[in-house]
Amino acid sequence: MPRWVSRPPGSTWGDFGENDTKGRLNLLTPEKVLQGIAEIREGRTFCLCFPLDIPKINHLVHPQRQPPLIEPTKRADGKHAFNQPGNSKNKALTSIGCDDIVHLTLQFTTQWDALSHVGSMWDISGKGKPVHCYYNGYLPNVDIVGPVAYHSDGTETTLGEHKGALKLGVENLAEKPIQGRAVLIDLEHYYGRGRTWIGYKEIQHVLKSDNIVVEKGDMVCLHTGFGAMILEENGEPSKHMMENSCAVLDGRDPQLLQWVTDTGLVSLIADNFAVEGLPSRPPPNPDLPHHPLPLHEHCLFKLGVNLGEFWYLSDLAKYLRQEITAGKRQGGYRFFLTAPPLHLPRAVGSPANAIATA
Ligand code: UVW
The missing domain is CATH 3.50.30.50 (Putative cyclase)
Known part of the structure; x- marks a missing residue:
């Protein structure tokens, strides 16, 4: 079944293909x-x-649009992942690093x-x-x-259904x-x-x-x-x-x-x-x-x-x-x-x- 049999006057619907999305x-x-x-x-x-x-x-x-909220991700032990040595067990390693998550409108x-x-x-x-x-x-x-978020403790979260x-x-x-x-x-x-x-x-x-x-x-x-x-x-x-x-x-x-x-x-x-x-x-x-x-x-x-x-x-x-x-x-x-x-x-x-x- 085609999605539509009549298109709005002056529209481009169908001009780029019946299933066009672009x-x-x-x-x-x-x-x-x-x-x-x-x-x-x-x-x-x-x-x-x-x-x-x-x-x-x-x-x-737009009350629903909020500024971004940025924070460090959390490690499996619940601590924030900022300024972490690459491998805390090996004292010879010199690296340090951060990892962020953002809630973005x-x-x-x-x-x-x-x-x-x-x-x-x-x-x-x-x-x-x-x-x-x-x-x-x-x-x-x-x-x-x-989408689904995969947590380091093995659990998953469904972030929500999107209907659009x-x-x-x-x-x-x-x-x-x-x-x-x-x-x-x-x-x-x-x-x-x-x-x-x-x-x-x-x-x-x-x-x-x-x-x-x-x-x-x-x-x-x-x-x-x-x-x-x-x-x-x-x-x-x-x-x-x-x-x-x-x-x-x-x-x-x-x-x-x-x-x-x-x-x-x-x-x-x-x-x-x-x-x-x-x-x-x-x-x-x-x-x-x-x-x-x-x-x-x-x-x-x-x-x-x-x-x-x-x-x-x-x-x-x-x-x-x-x-x-x-x-x-x-x-x-x-x-x-x-x-x-x-x-x-x-x-x-x-x-x-x-x-x-x-
Ligand atoms: C408006 O401000 C309505 O525009 P948009 O929702 O496209 O950002």
Whole structure:
């Protein structure tokens, strides 16, 4: 039985195969990798990640997302495994070592959203009965038990059951792996640090002004200045600042969503916490069924476009603008991007280890 007989209008479901789990990542071809490499001029590298414990107050926006908790592992005798001699019985050995464990909220800071992160409702059977599902009609409540922790005393712990669209996990980005040509759209330069809703018109203004063309298979990074603001506030901006500063995409602008579709972009990345404004603008008719995160629905559910959030893009944006202004950079705002997630099967998101090379 096919998973769906009708697909949402404007979606890519089935375009990459009936059992596809990678969405637009399929457009990251060897040619796109070579195009990305061709944008390297000076070999300058930029870390696009925050430390994993920044911003310290993310839990005010997402109460369930807590900063990482790191501690030494415990040995069989219950003692912490830090500064341990390699072999305490052999006094001739000079080694010392530590071993850590971390409790990590996978979407606390610089992150990828996997396609299993946000779904919507669709009538996959074509019988007039919409159900909750994810990209390409994958259903939630696929039951996989685990992972299992093996303890040194021989016991095992089942850490929990995960019921989600587990084939769409973040391992899809790791397996691809996610690397290729990216383009930076510098919204802060044109719209400043005040809250600005960016629709199609506003994005076109920046593309035209900076001579940017987004092509099929490109990864798109939106620099809003939000990341720099967080660092300027020592990682602890107020909740008001978190919710009211800098540019955010307007997921209720149909023309903007159509632009995301038409460009063929692979992933949409920003230095803020949801790429789109949160809460989003009200829909035209709030009484009709609607998604609270329209850009998430469009990208993760319909198109198979992974979202990158809380990246740090300000140093890269500054460098590219300086080089372009000095007439030193033909490729404009394009660069080579390597951004693997943790290769953690079934996870719905992951820290992104993102590096730009220009
Ligand atoms: C939001 O902030 C809703 O974005 P995400 O859940 O994708 O991190």
